[in-house]
Amino acid sequence: MKTKALLLSCILAISPIFSMASVSNATTQAGAHIDPDLTELLQKSVDSIQAVVTFKGDSAPTASQLDVLEKLGIKQGMSFQSLPITGIVATPEQISALAANPEVLSIYDNEKVTYENETGTELTGVDQLRKDDTFRKLNGGLPVSGKGIGVVVNDSGIDGTHPDLEFGNHVVQNVMASTNLHALSELLPISYVENVPNTDSTGGHGTHVAGIVGGTGEMSSGKYEGVAPGANIIGYGSGAAVAILDTIGGFDYALTHQTEYNIRVITNSWGTTSDAGTEFDPFDPINIATKKLYDRGIVTVFSAGNSGPGESTISGNYKKAPWVITVAAGTKQAKLAEFSSRGVSGKGGTVVVDGETFKWEDRPTVTAPGEGIISTRVVAPVSSLGATDDVENIEPAHLPYYTTMSGTSMAAPHAAGIVALLLEANPRLSPAEVKEILQKTASNMSGYEEWEVGAGYVNAYAAVDAAFSGRAYGTTVNADRAFNSNVNLNVERTPITLNYSNLNLNGSIHSFNVEQGVTELTARINATGLLGQTGNTINLVLVDPDGNEYSSGIYLLFPLYTDRTVQVTSPKAGQWTMKLEGLDGIALDEEVQGELTTKKAGSFTGLSDITGHPAESAIKIGVSERLLDGYADGSFRPNENLTRIDLAKYVVMGAGVRQYLPVTGTTTFSDVKGEDLAFAEAVAAKGAALRDPAYKGKGVLVTTAAGKFSPKQAVTRAELAYTLVQNLGLGADAESKMNEALTVQYGDSRIAISDSSLVPAHLRGHVQLALDLNILNAYFEITQGPYDLLPTVTAKFNPVNNVTRGDFAVAITRYYAQY
Template sequence: MKLKTAFFSFILMASMIYTTIVPATNTKANEPAKAVVDSALTHNLLTAIGPVEAIVTFKSKEGVQPEQLKLLENLGITKGLTLNELPIAGVLATKSQIDQLAQSDQVVSIYLNKKLQYENAEATDITGVDQVRTDDAMRKLNGGLPVTGKGIGVVINDSGVDGTHKDLEYGSHLVQNVLGATNLHAVDSLLPITYIENVPNTDTSSGHGTHVAGIVGGTGAMSGGKYEGVAPGANLIGYGSGAAIAMLDTIGGFEYALTHQQQYNIRVITNSWGDTSDAGTDFDPYNPINIATKKLYDRGIVTVFSAGNSGPDAKTISGNYKKAPWVVTVAAGDKSGKLADFSSRGEEGRGGTVTVDGQTWKWDDQPTVTSPGVDIISTRVISPIPLLGATDDAQYIEPAYIPYYTTMSGTSMAAPHVAGIIALMLEANPLLSPSEVKLILEQTATAMPDYAAWEVGAGYVNAYKAVDAAFNLKD
């Protein structure tokens, strides 16, 4: 146990030394010479007839400041939403207004509020983490109770969660369920972002977020525990953006995690969405999603992303923000330990260094780890019952359970599996930092010798070894 602690301490120290001595190849992410304007926004403005949806990031440590709000108003930007913790505003603005904004020394970047996609493919079953729950030594280290992620808050930043499902019961297991509202065309002034909380069911048109939530921490109540999630003791927080999703919606989920961190002990946020048009790109420190996830990292919250479903080709990870050195990005594998064909890959040798908040970071174009994402059985929305995995449901699920569970495949299913494992790790050792969590996941993963790191990351996630290492680092 002491040897393991010394080993991880050495690795962490080496990592910190590396980030100190590697020369930076970019300017400081939070202090560009002038505002960065997203190329997608520039392209969109060439053909736009009226105002476009844009995301403005300001130079501020604590939300959008009054003088920055005044800047928007002075330029005639009167419709939008401002965030409280993040220095970000979503606005409706014309080309002329954006050009003027870009000249302001208060603005870091301006990006198009791009449409995103949820990352589930065809339907399917899951491998479990039963060894963690049944190991007697771990039970004793955990005060006599099995490790279940008890008390760890996990945000499901997705389409929503059906809290009327007994496996995800709202008010007890699903401790909060939020309906996000960032429709810029529905506002008539510049207002702080608002949330509709305490909604029993926010997943009425997709089923995607409910399936993801069940993988993280469903209790298995409707199957006698058979289809229990990875961390059934975790406190789940749903943040639902509906069947359609854009960048500002997802940033709203990050903002909610920050503003409600203390209330729900939020330590993890899982994200199963992406942007295939942003595949094969370099990590962009000025992207508002990267600015948001860095702040979560600074606050001790681990951000988990799905890698995407555009494999088996290289350069297909769906979003530059999935290459951020402070996030965990997950590829999808099958039950035999192989990489799924659909799972997005990075690119061999692609990476670089960037300085953010005075620290030099190294980023790589590859997933962090691989986890189960093929043939996953999890919770379905209760009403209306969608077809989802109808064909595979009949093959994999007992008829009595089909009204409550369905099968799906995709990196959308792989990411929440790792989010659940992180909840188990944090129950075992609540003092773990996001960097320690990521390092443990990488160091304990099972090697996948038939694949390169740019395809699978460090290998297939190993929940037992990861939780064991988390316990050992307490010494």
């Protein structure tokens, strides 16, 4: 619901304040909660374990609770002064005895941590650039951290008493400001109360934002470190009830104190929905203020707003200013968050300001992580923000210091932190150059357009490289490319709820009608199992008017990947049925949420030779979603073999691949030239898949000879399986299945793949997952002798067959449905 009030653009979880005492009764009945990682460790042969024990209560462990440890012979450890938590070294037998004690709330493994902002800094490449040796050498021997760059957090305030922010050191200035005009008796200069340790007394929004920009992660041993922990943070706090003057005061303060604190960035996670969808107004006081900052070399960052998913919902005309950076919110799966505000396709214009002509557009600039972000919690007063998510996502020892929030409010400071990294790498960059680098280095987001996500998912690693080297990125960015083929697609989505039950299957069936001319039908459910965590062995099936069934199959990885998707191109018009089937009678009863999506292709150009082809609908869908493209002569050539360079181009366009250029400036391949080289480098790079946040996986194309890309070589079905599974970030899972027999789901049984010996050993796991995910299909044959009671079903994969361009269109649209 839109409001006309000024709002902080984040999703605030309205829930009671979490306390250990509030769950003590339920825990007593169920026993102590044991960390799954610790349970696994207890099953191994180990002499001692480091564990974190949380007792019931709200303060330091009592004498009687510490006595519990002593009576069990536990003599190594430490106890917090204010928290009911101890760290211990104990044997598996001692831990098992502790778990049965009614005084114990939970026991967790004292596991090693990785440096992250709840995967956000991994996903955008911040962690990767921090440990890059070339960047470190270019930066005087130290990792790029935003050191010395002043970033103003124009928000509700900052709790500088938080050790991750530390007023007087990391937070170099903290200002309390409020422009209550009714409290003034005469016309006076604006006044600030400076050097206030804690200015965030209204809920913790600004403190959370500040931690994303550059919290040190001290209270989590670096786990929840911000994007630019070396930056100087300046808090400008207006409290919760803010008005336009309050926010403008932040811009004024940045200008007034720019030299004193080397202010180069200001981040703003607030907006007004009253003027969403309006034209850009250069006379808006906020636009005037941000232009002044632009002229002085200060980069202004805005959150896009949380009024999505409809178009024309960006909250504030000032977020369309050509000199600011406006940030949409992405998920950790590199998708656009449903709540993130969108712009309008093709809407924009030019404006002359101070004698210079600017082009403005109604869209975000880039997308950054904004869903389920863990960052600094205001220490006092205790905030209830994100309390429910916190219990599920944050270990007890960290709960007093961190909380979970979602919104474009979280995406904007992430981008602001990256800007600080760029300005440390190259302090001479202007705001316009910073904005261009962020857009030119962004990663394309599968199935989204500029008016939704901007140039794509922000890519800090490539952006910092561009800031250091000045090398030209952007060749692969969809927003900057011209395409040969275009299709207009009309999309309708319908939410569905089904009640799966082993005893009553009637609730597991839903009937619906498919109109004539529908290009694609996609059904999706999420079978989460017990407490939304275990997964469920439920199969999703669509039945067409003739009784033909289309199945999602049961993932071999169903506890980890709980969604099921069925996609049908050119579905037959008439009455269809959507139903759920439990595998072998072991599926759990569950209310399952899902969605039916239909797409109908309208006018199209640049596809002169696909009419009547079996893959016609898939080709139109792929072109519409920028998953593939035709040729300059207006043809698509659906029966030609797919080449490796075309596969590289298409997966970079629409399958979730990061931009990458070798840091040394050298080229990896001697047989790729011109524009094609950027695509080849991107797919070959380690950690190429955007869904590989830790940059650990191999490239997304099967390698050929060393130093060769073989751009004109045809792609086989097994090689395509590798590419699509790698792009989903499942490379490690695929490699773990290399030695398993290949099978495919057929009805309620699994059928062996008869030609599995033809699948190269290193691709077997990828083929298996491609089959399980229903991206690539097996070919079934049913035979029955004259005296056989039952038919024999065999299945082939045809792994060495070349993939045609039409084949690829079908596969990539199935991939997109899964993505």
